[in-house]
Every structure is written in C-alpha cells, then in structure tokens.
Amino acid sequence: MLALNNIEVIYDGIILVLKGASLNVREGGITTLLGANGAGKSTTLKAISGLLRSERGEVTKGSIEFHGERVDRLPPHEIVRRGIVQVFEGRRVFEHLTAEENLIAGAHVVSDVRRVREGIERVYEYFPRLKERRAVQAGYLSGGEQQMLVIGRALMSRPRVMLLDEPSLGLAPMLVEEIFGIVQRLNREEELTVLLVEQNATLALTIAEHGYVMENGRIVLEGSADALRENADIKEFYLGLTEVGARKSYRDVKHYKRRKRWLS
Amino acid sequence: MVDWQFFALLLSNGVLIGLMYSLIALGFVLVYKATDAINFAQGEFVMIAGFLVAVALGAYGAPLWLAVALALAVMIAFGFGLERVMLRPLIGRPIVAVIMATIGLAAILRGFGPLMWGAETKPLPLPIPDEPIVWGPFFIPPIQLLGAGVSLLFLAIFGWFFLRSRQGIAMRAVADSQQVAMAMGVNVERYFALAWAMTGIVSALGGLIWGNLLGVDVHLALVGFKVFPVVILGGLDSIPGAIIGGLIVGIVENVAAGYIDPWVGGGTKDFAPYVLMILALMIRPYGIFGKQIIERV
Numbered sequence: 001m002l003a004l005n006n007i008e009v010i011y012d013g014i015i016l017v018l019k020g021a022s023l024n025v026r027e028g029g030i031t032t033l034l035g036a037n038g039a040g041k042s043t044t045l046k047a048i049s050g051l052l053r054s055e056r057g058e059v060t061k062g063s064i065e066f067h068g069e070r071v072d073r074l075p076p077h078e079i080v081r082r083g084i085v086q087v088f089e090g091r092r093v094f095e096h097l098t099a100e101e102n103l104i105a106g107a108h109v110v111s112d113v114r115r116v117r118e119g120i121e122r123v124y125e126y127f128p129r130l131k132e133r134r135a136v137q138a139g140y141l142s143g144g145e146q147q148m149l150v151i152g153r154a155l156m157s158r159p160r161v162m163l164l165d166e167p168s169l170g171l172a173p174m175l176v177e178e179i180f181g182i183v184q185r186l187n188r189e190e191e192l193t194v195l196l197v198e199q200n201a202t203l204a205l206t207i208a209e210h211g212y213v214m215e216n217g218r219i220v221l222e223g224s225a226d227a228l229r230e231n232a233d234i235k236e237f238y239l240g241l242t243e244v245g246a247r248k249s250y251r252d253v254k255h256y257k258r259r260k261r262w263l264s
Numbered sequence: 265m266v267d268w269q270f271f272a273l274l275l276s277n278g279v280l281i282g283l284m285y286s287l288i289a290l291g292f293v294l295v296y297k298a299t300d301a302i303n304f305a306q307g308e309f310v311m312i313a314g315f316l317v318a319v320a321l322g323a324y325g326a327p328l329w330l331a332v333a334l335a336l337a338v339m340i341a342f343g344f345g346l347e348r349v350m351l352r353p354l355i356g357r358p359i360v361a362v363i364m365a366t367i368g369l370a371a372i373l374r375g376f377g378p379l380m381w382g383a384e385t386k387p388l389p390l391p392i393p394d395e396p397i398v399w400g401p402f403f404i405p406p407i408q409l410l411g412a413g414v415s416l417l418f419l420a421i422f423g424w425f426f427l428r429s430r431q432g433i434a435m436r437a438v439a440d441s442q443q444v445a446m447a448m449g450v451n452v453e454r455y456f457a458l459a460w461a462m463t464g465i466v467s468a469l470g471g472l473i474w475g476n477l478l479g480v481d482v483h484l485a486l487v488g489f490k491v492f493p494v495v496i497l498g499g500l501d502s503i504p505g506a507i508i509g510g511l512i513v514g515i516v517e518n519v520a521a522g523y524i525d526p527w528v529g530g531g532t533k534d535f536a537p538y539v540l541m542i543l544a545l546m547i548r549p550y551g552i553f554g555k556q557i558i559e560r561v
Contacts, residue, residue: 054356054443080449088447094440097433104430105437109449116430157449 001027001193002048002084002161007062007072009040009047009217011055017043019217020062025161030187030194032204032225034238035214041197042089044214045163048195049086050076066161081109083160089169089197091146095139099130099149102138106153116156123152126182144175151179155186161193162186168200176200180207201238205229213238269401274522275515276402282514283412284473288487289494289506290419291466297426297501298435298459301351301362307488308373309463311480313339313471315377318386318480328391335468343464347457355442355453370485378482388475411473415510418466423503435459439501493537497544499554508552513537 002025009018018040025031035041046052047059050071064072071079094102103123107116124131127148133141138149147167154162164183168176184207186192198204205211205225213221213234221231228234288310295303303309313335320331350369354361390407397404426432438445438455446452471480474487490513498509520536544551 049447051443051447054446056356075451076446077449077451080447085449086447088444092441092444094437094444096440097436101433101436104433105445105450106448108430108434108437113430153448 001025001067002195003065004044004048005063005065007047007064008060009043009052009057010060011052011057013056013058017057017217018047021214021217021219022062023212023219023222025193025195026210027193028187028191029210030183030196030208032196032198032208032211033214034198034201034204034211034228034234037199039214040217041214042165043217045086045165045195045197047072048079048163049084050074050079051086077109080157080159083158084163085154085157085159085161086163087150087154087165087167089166091143091150091169093138093141093146093149093153095137097138098135099138099141099145100134102149102153103130103156106156109157115158119156119158123155126155126186127152143171144179147171147175147179148182151182155190155192159192161195163195163197165197166199167196168198168203176203183207201234270522271519272401273403274518276404277408278515278518279511280404280408280412280514281518282511283415283507284408284470284477284510285487285490285494285513286419286506286510287411287415287466287473288470289491289498289510290415290422290503291463291470292491292495293501293503293506294422294459294462294466296495297439299351299362299456300359300439302359302366302500303463304363304366305370305373305488306463306467306491307485308370308377309339309342309467310470310474310487311377311482311485312342312373313468314388314475314480314484315381315386315471316468317472318388318475319381321388322386323381332468332472335471336465339464339468339471340461341464343460343462344457347453347460351456351460352453355456370488374482374485377485383481385479385481388472388480390472390476407473407476411477414469414473416507418469419503419507422462422466426503431455431458490537493541493544496541496551499551502551502553505551505553512540516540 004021004023006020006022007018008016008020010016021040021044033041033044043057046055046057048064052058059072063070066082066084071082094105097105100120103120104116107119110116110119129145130148130152133145138146141149151167167179180203183194187194196204196208205228208225211223211225211228212219288306291309292303292306295301316335316338317331320326320334321328350365351362354365392406392410397406426436434445434450435455437448438450438452442452474484478484494506494509494513497512498505517533517536521533524532
C-alpha cells in the first residue's frame with residue numbers, strides 16, 4: 001500500500017542521507033524499521049510525510065507511492081489529507097495549547113465539526129488519562145501523557161497509515177508497554193497501518209510482523225519479525241544477546257567481536 | 265481645578281489613548297503570535313492606511329465608507345502580498361533575517377507614502393463632533409471614544425478567534441511549532457498570510473483613527489514606536505497583554521506628562537513609556553501575559 005522505491009535523500013543540496021532505500025508497508029500491518037542512531041530512519045519517515053522540505057532536504061531519486069499514487073512531490077498537508085500522518089520522536093506537543101486544543105489542531109484536515117467531536121471522544125477512549133487532563137497546557141503534562149497526546153493528536157486526522165517515530169524514547173518501561181499495547185489495539189480495532197521506527201528492537205519485533213534494518217542510509221536486512229528475531233546479527237547488535245541466547249555479561253568483555261555480515 | 269479632578273482627567277485620557285495604542289499593538293501581536301516575526305513596519309502600515317483613506321476622501325471625494333472599505337481591501341491585499349513576496353522566501357531562515365526585512369520595508373514605505381501622495385499633512389476628517397463630551401470631571405474627545413470602542417471591539421473579535429475558533433487554534437499551533445503543525449496537515453503558509461492580512465485590517469482601522477487625530481503625513485508612522493513599550497509590557501504574543509500594555513502606556517504617559525512636564529518643560533510623554541519598558545524587561549522579560557517558556561523538571 002505504501003512503497004518506497006529506491007529513494008535517495010539529500011539535505012542542503014550536499015549531504016546524502018538515504019542512499020537508495022526501498023521498503024514496503026503492508027496494509028493493516030505493523031512494519032518496523034530498526035537501526036542505530038543516524039542510520040536514516042527518521043529521514044525515511046520525513047521523506048514519506050513530506051516534511052523533509054521544511055528541513056531543506058529533498059528526495060532526489062526514486063519514488064514514494066501510496067495506493068499507486070506518487071506522493072513524494074506533495075506538500076505535507078496534502079499527504080495528511082491522503083491518510084498518512086507522522087508522529088515525531090521526542091513528544092512534540094503544542095506546549096502552549098491545552099491537551100484538548102492539541103487534539104483539535106490535529107483534526108485540521110477534518111472539516112466536519114461533528115466528526116472532530118467524535119474523534120476527540122475516540123481518543124479519550126483509548127487514552128482515558130488524557131480526558132482527565134484535557135484542560136491542562138500540554139507542556140505541563142508528564143512524559144507518558146505527552147506521548148499519548150501526540151499519538152492521539154495524530155489519530156484525529158483519521159489516518160490510514162501512522163508513521164510512529166520512537167514512541168518509547170525516554171519513557172518508563174511500564175509506560176512503554178502500555179503505549180505499545182495501545183498501538184497494537186489501534187492496529188487491530190481501527191485497522192490502522194503502522195510504520196514503527198524504534199531503537200528498542202526487542203519490543204518493536206514483538207508487536208510488528210515485518211521488519212527492516214537500516215544502516216548508513218541503506219536497507220541492509222529485511223524479513224518477518226520472527227525471522228529477524230532469530231537472526232544472529234540482529235541478536236548481537238540490536239538485542240544484546242550472544243549466539244547461545246544468554247545475556248551478555250560484562251565479565252567476559254573480551255569476547256569475539258562479531259562482524260556485521262551485511263557490511264562485507 | 266481640584267487635584268483629583270486633574271488626575272481623573274489625565275487618567276481617562278490615558279485609558280482612551282491607551283486603548284488606541286492597543287489597536288496598533290494588536291496588529292503587531294497577531295503577526296508575532298502566528299509567525300514569530302517581529303514587524304518593525306507596523307507604524308508604516310498604519311501610515312499607509314491613513315494615506316489611503318485621506319487621499320480617497322480628499323483628492324477623490326469618495327464617501328467615507330468607500331474610503332474605509334478601500335483602505336481595508338488594499339491593506340488586506342498588501343498583507344497577503346507581503347507574505348507571498350517577502351516573507352515566504354524567509355521561512356526557515358534565522359529570525360534576524362525577517363526583522364531586517366521588515367526594517368527595510370518600513371524605510372521603503374516611509375519613502376513610498378509621501379512620494380506617491382505628497383509630503384504635506386493631509387486632514388482625515390470624520391463625521392463626528394469636535395467638541396469634547398463633558399461628563400463630571402471627564403473631558404472626552406469623541407474621536408478618542410470612537411477609537412477606544414473600535415479597539416475593544418477588534419480586540420474582542422481577535423481574542424475570540426484565537427481562543428475558540430479552530431483556525432485560531434491552528435494558528436497558535438503554528439506559532440508553537442511550524443514543523444509539527446505541518447505534520448498535522450496545517451498549511452502553514454496560508455496561516456502566515458492570514459496573520460498578515462489580519463494585521464492589514466487592524467492597521468487600516470488604526471490609520472483611520474490615528475490619521476484623524478494626528479493628520480496624515482510621514483510622522484503618522486511614529487505611532488508604531490509606541491507599540492514596543494506596549495507589547496513588551498503586555499507580552500509579545502498576548503491579546504489581553506496588548507490591552508493591558510496599551511492601558512499602562514497610555515495612563516503612564518498622560519499622568520507623567522501632566523505632573524512632570526510643568527517642571528521639565530515638556531517631552532515626558534515621549535520617554536516615560538520607554539523607561540517603563542526597560543524596567544519591564546529587567547523584571548519580566550516575557551511581559552505580563554507573555555508566554556513563558558515551559559520547562560518541566
């Protein structure tokens with residue numbers, strides 16, 4: 001449904017960030033994009049949502065297609081209208097707006113006021129805590145509440161695809177579990193397609209059914225989540241496990257350092 | 265005259281003048297709120313609008329409603345055009361670039377007005393009586409009453425717009441973070457244009473009222489300088505702040521002029537607001553109502 005074909009992204013006309021990345025997001029599924037810092041994961045999401053241009057980046061080669069239509073030349077508001085919405089990493093709420101005003105702002109592309117109301121109620125159903133805090137300035141919400149708010153806000157545009165950038169960043173493990181649970185529910189109950197970018201590979205691979213691994217602006221590995229979980233390289237580099245499956249101990253730090261096979 | 269009567273007179277005058285400052289400050293606040301740009305050409309906007317009305321009335325003999333409608337239309341179009349031509353290319357550039365651009369614009373407009381319509385002071389007559397309304401100790405010129413009324417009306421309208429309407433919420437969202445607003449499907453450029461057009465409306469009204477009060481020539485633009493103490497006292501991005509800031513500046517300059525001028529021989533009116541502004545900057549740099557930078561700990 002959403003396909004990136006061999007795209008290349010250049011920032012400022014000179015910095016090559018994505019070097020021909022291709023990936024396919026399956027309708028109704030959760031696809032995850034893993035990779036280390038600076039691999040180009042967030043850039044990939046911004047290329048899809050059309051927000052690259054606000055950072056002086058540009059898709060210079062390849063194409064992005066959504067339901068067979070090329071969307072890589074469209075401005076961001078047109079992409080939201082087509083049903084793709086991005087949730088930034090780092091809980092970027094509108095700080096000076098109340099929680100509810102954040103939701104209203106999220107429904108900007110929905111013109112029918114009644115549907116905006118419904119949307120707000122729907123978000124409150126998924127995130128009851130936001131309802132209690134609806135009149136609070138979003139800047140004063142706790143980290144977990146802010147993460148819920150940005151996901152809820154993105155839901156307000158009635159998206160088909162949600163691009164979710166590191167929802168676990170800086171949150172307590174219990175909250176992360178809660179939020180991932182809700183993402184799974186949204187995927188099942190609202191038939192929301194999710195492209196999840198994560199550093200926390202263990203978690204991402206438990207809720208996703210398909211995954212891609214990105215390094216240095218290229219997709220280096222792809223497969224079903226189960227296959228990726230069993231992949232020795234993934235275990236070593238992203239899950240922190242040695243080949244036997246035991247957790248690595250700092251007592252034997254002088255272990256044989258595995259080479260990333262996909263780099264050779 | 266009894267002392268308290270004198271004081272009441274200064275006070276009432278200050279309140280009315282202050283509200284008229286608020287109107288112009290509102291134009292400044294609208295742009296700052298939505299686009300984070302500091303518009304140094306606010307006074308020049310008012311001057312151009314004043315010229316438009318005065319010339320339409322004087323040189324072409326247009327009826328007042330037509331002159332005002334014309335000024336409104338031209339100023340709105342000017343706001344839209346300005347965003348398109350001058351400000352859009354500056355999106356994503358450092359804020360200083362926008363500031364310098366508006367300073368340049370101010371200079372251009374100050375030259376353009378007299379060049380186009382002549383440098384002599386033009387009257388801007390309004391069909392309202394000149395004799396002040398005397399009410400107890402108060403001595404109220406009708407134009408000031410009208411100005412204050414128009415001010416309050418538009419402050420209320422724009423206040424409602426920002427607080428309650430969906431477009432107003434979107435505009436505040438844009439002010440908070442342009443990039444996130446874009447990701448929510450807000451057409452940021454359209455909102456920038458809207459903000460400038462709204463400033464055009466406010467400037468047209470300001471030009472009408474201040475033009476009547478001071479006469480229309482290049483010095484009308486100096487009203488714009490009073491905007492700075494007003495918005496710095498009230499907060500750069502706050503509509504209630506524009507009201508309160510305007511009131512404070514109006515009252516302080518009138519009261520100061522009334523009591524200090526006899527001792528120093530005049531001029532107090534022009535510097536008292538700035539003394540206040542500097543004090544405000546030392547104590548509350550974001551103004552009385554300005555948005556505080558939210559930091560969670």
